[in-house]
Amino acid sequence: MNTPDDDWLRLDQQICFSLHAASRAFNGVYRGILKDLGLTYPQYLVMLVLWEHDELPVKKLGEHLRLDSGTLSPLLKRLEAAGLVRRERSSRDERSVEVRLTEEGVALRGRALQVPRRIAASTGFGPEEVRVLRARLDDLTNALDAAALAEPDGSSADERP
Amino acid sequence: MNTPDDDWLRLDQQICFSLHAASRAFNGVYRGILKDLGLTYPQYLVMLVLWEHDELPVKKLGEHLRLDSGTLSPLLKRLEAAGLVRRERSSRDERSVEVRLTEEGVALRGRALQVPRRIAASTGFGPEEVRVLRARLDDLTNALDAAALAEPDGSSADERP
């Protein structure tokens, strides 16, 4: 059972495509539902974090979402333009920018409460299935992240002083 | 255990984030490995399809990958600029454009054969685990696609005057 290279390539096509497609399909379903709130999917992710924390520096936000400032900065500017968040440099540390919800941003949470319900209704997934799926995806992410750290490319690594 | 709205929102945060993060982590691992081939992840997906079919109109390519011309046209132009594919309008149907591999494109397959092996090595996933994961992701995609069709949105539609 050697599983020749050709078969591996075919299999890779399938898994690559499956994950890519699943991600985009998920995005698409949320897009339709979030349109009512005037949010994109990544903006919704940011708001979910802020509804939990209420006030957070950009750095922490990025750690929660695994996103860097190159993605977050313009995104937060758009959320600010929409009146949902306010950004102000920390007086403690002038390098840091605190992101906090406006009243409008807090109020939006009320309307967002129906989103998970609509998603669940759309997919027919119950809380248990969601939990299982989430666990598997996290396993995958952890494996991939570990792999990315272990083999950043070819050779020249040296990441942790 | 009625699972109040607040808990649903928290759960939604987790599954949203998990899928989003998994997709990006996957992308990141492939990015590192595909850099050697000079391909991006979506370009690799296109090449995988072409290695199977050798010649395909843009339309069919889009059906295989669930991508539309808005995404494929510029991507294919880049692959053409890289010398991997050639695009020529069909003589049968002047609306259609046939995409076919160049010799270089065909040759790249040889170097790509090591990609799945390196991915597998990076993640420690065997063929069986890959198959199971793929099946779950396809289930998810099918559920989400069906949901997207069933509930395109709700209000301002007006798709065909």
Added chain:
DNA sequence: CACAATTCAGTTGTGTGCAACTGAATGACG
């Protein structure tokens, strides 16, 4: 205290992904 290394947000450039549109070619139908 001075000065180099680090941390942080932001900017720039490239490559998707998708909606909406354009324009050319084909097909359907009276």
Added chain:
DNA sequence: CGTCATTCAGTTGCACACAACTGAATTGTG
């Protein structure tokens, strides 16, 4: 045969993602 709808690739505009960089603030070290 002529007109109108449909099909197809391509373009435009917007919003991520991410790498690489900038510039300001802070920290660590001597």
